[in-house]
Amino acid sequence: MPAVRRNPIPFLIFVLALVGLLAAYAFFNRTIVSRYVAARHVLNRRSEIRLSLTVDHATGPLVRETYEMSDVEGVSASSYRVAGRSGTTVTIVERPERTLDPDANVAFFFGKTVQDGIWELTNRPPRGDAGTRYTVHVYQFADGQHGSRDYTFTDPHYWATTGGHQFHITLDKNKPVPDLLQMTSTVVVEPRYAAIVDDFRAFGPERFRKKSADARTRAGARS
DSSP: OOOOOOOSHHHHHHHHHHHHHHHHHHHHHHHHHHHHHHHHHHHHOOOEEEEEEEEEESSSSEEEEEEEEEEETTEEEEEEEEEETTSOEEEEEEEEEOOOOTTTOHHHHHHHHHHTTTTTOOOOOOOSSTTEEEEEEEEEEETTEEEEEEEEEEOHHHHHHTOEEEEEOOOBTTBSSOOGGGOEEEEEOOTHHHHHHHHHHHOSOHHHHHHHHHHHHHHHSOO
């Protein structure tokens, strides 16, 4: 009795289909895993924002005021500390929280200060009312990179209205020594110092600003 010959084509089709399914599974599984890893990387990416304004008073009932704000992984925190010449120090602390309230959200506040030039301003010499000195600090860590800036100035109203002089010297190749009497100057008015101070003063929900005002009164009161 002759042997029955089986048609190999269905078996080859089955093998090819199985290989195709395995290849598709491996591809999509790798895609899903890579997307999961990327998503976890974004979720676990550390972000940090820290800002502060220190106000030093040479005279008057207050010695120093310090505003501090931070946003770490989306959690906002803030504090205000004031020291009086009488020796009294009062600190107001807002508990850390995740909030969408623009008055209490430090990331939102940071965006406002960036618009107002917090990264672009620099030290200024004492001008105007030099009895009060302002020191700004800003720090940011994001996407694996970080940066910071510190600068000091006095009388933001002076810089916003009067400003300083910027001198220009015209060099002439026929005159190796410039004629200093022919210097020209322009007045440089910079309102952003006042804007940054106003941003810090206005930060926080109403309860925080009220407690800060009460703290100034307590610290400034004579013992």
